[in-house]
């Protein structure tokens with residue numbers, strides 16, 4: 001039996017505990033997403049609640065990182081720039097989050113020299129998404145590294161990475177969540193060990209598709 005099958009069995013066994021959970025947390029995952037330098041394009045589907053419907057997509061090309069909310073999702077943006085921006089640890093992510101607006105659009109997270117998540121160090125992106133037509137709130141914890149790489153013969157190119165450390169979401173509809181809040185230690189962790197396995201599967205599948213079609 002391979003490790004992937006074992007993970008999904010763990011998911012099934014842990015699902016019974018979800019009924020009483022309020023916040024679902026991924027555990028520390030530290031998922032690295034490359035920036036797609038030199039014309040490459042990478043995509044990653046993120047299924048927050050494991051219903052096989054992507055709630056967000058990450059898109060990267062030439063070291064520019066975009067967030068694409070899907071199926072009614074949105075994320076918090078700075079109304080002055082119109083772009084996604086970090087919220088402070090401990091801030092309440094809710095329908096009316098002070099100093100932010102909800103943006104449902106394909107928009108930049110970070111690019112060379114700019115963006116709300118440029119060189120972010122474990123910063124929080126507040127998000128909302130829909131489960132059976134009801135709105136739920138959550139957060140991603142992200143870091144961004146923008147590293148110049150020397151080239152033979154001189155010069156350099158950039159090689160950026162976006163790191164998704166973890167995520168959490170509130171299972172009660174319309175209830176806000178505190179940025180950085182996690183549940184009490186429980187078997188919920190096992191549920192999202194499986195979730196990130198799904199990310200990986202989607203990533204490889206979509207990446208192949210991107211390579212084949214673009």
Ligand SMILES: [Ca+2]
Nearest residue numbers: 048049051053
């Ligand atoms: Ca979903």
